[in-house]
Amino acid sequence: MSMIEFHDVNKYYGKFKALKNINLTIERGEVVTIIGPSGSGKSTLLRTINGLELISSGQLLVDNHDLADPKTDMNRIRKNVGMVFQHFNLYANKTILQNITLGPEKVLKMSHVKAAEDAERLLSLVGLLDQAQKLPSMLSGGQKQRIAIARALAMHPKAILFDEPTSALDPEVIGDVLEVMKKVADQGMTMIVVTHEMGFAKEVGNRLVFMADGEIREDSNDPRAFFEAPKDPRAQEFLGKIIHVD
């Protein structure tokens, strides 16, 4: 059974159609990168998967639960699907350690001791064990994002969504965050990553989705081949621009 299935999904904001007839099936353990121009619907697509945005029509199955079904418990879906945001969104009123332990304690009902042990393991995984007692405001962007990844992992999710996790970071710390993401991918986590990091898409991703105007224009199981020879004209244009910028 697949992790995520979009069947003819449409999403409107008022009259504006943000997602057009999306069909996409993501298997467990896949690392899918989503690229595309600004406003193409990448964030919207991602946010429908954990119900931060509701779809207007079609069918969306996450971990075999139909998100449009009123009987589906969205809290349970979100428990199993983590999310990492462009602007980190660490809990400003909690220490770094509490940021990681709060979900496991309050949602998974894990004991404080067990949650703290888990958090320490994750803090060493992301290389920030010494920051445990600080407040988020005291950390750099790169550090915050690594904590956000640890916070998502602490819930032992079945999949993690990343919405431009490195776009708000200084170039010199992007590598640290990508390295952590690679570790997570190597552990077999299902990941859906909206990113402009073509290196990550090629080297870590095993699937590439190109979006434009709310549509999936290209869906490739060979990211390297996609970057060498995109088929869709919008993808060609988009990659042309990116390469010019570099």
Add this chain to the structure above:
Amino acid sequence: MISILVGHWSELIEGMKYTIASSLLALVGSLILGVIFAMFVISPNKSLNVIGKIYVEIFRNIPLLVIAMFFYIVMPRIFPGLDGFKAGTIGLTIYTSAFIAETVRAGIESVPVGQMEAARSNGMAYLQAMRYIVLPQAIKIVVPSLGNQFVNLVKNSSVLAFLAGFDLMYQGNLIASTTFKTTDTYLAVGLLYLVMTMPLSYFMRYLEKRWSKTPTV
């Protein structure tokens, strides 16, 4: 004024006890009601939303004295045990809670939406996200204005004097009418209100400073 303070010390202290009791009850009550109605006002649930808005609009826009009188004169027909102290304290609680609801609502809205989204994405239910993440930050933001409202609340508790609520103002009125030393009496009463309100506002300022440096639970 000194002679009033010395000569009527026991009545004044008695009055202060009632004032402090009423203020403390109303402070806790209005904070709880205020937070609840603030959550109603921002609730995605239509009916809770309407209830919240009506509550806030009604009680913010009626004089405190009218609300208190309602509980003193009308409500005892249904609840016979309602004396002046209780009626006044309930009126004060409800009146203040409408202002606190507005303040807390503004506080909640000033917490970045990303905080709620992160908490929901972390698996927390809406109320858990509110309780652990959004409300603590919102309250912290509005501590200065809550402080003002708490000071107003202590001053407004003088409404009890109109309902035979035995508070400081009530005792002051009694002393003034028996001694005829009105100026001295009300100066003494004013001084005693200051003794209660000044520490409260210093305490709120202290909280504001302390919380700006520490995480909250």
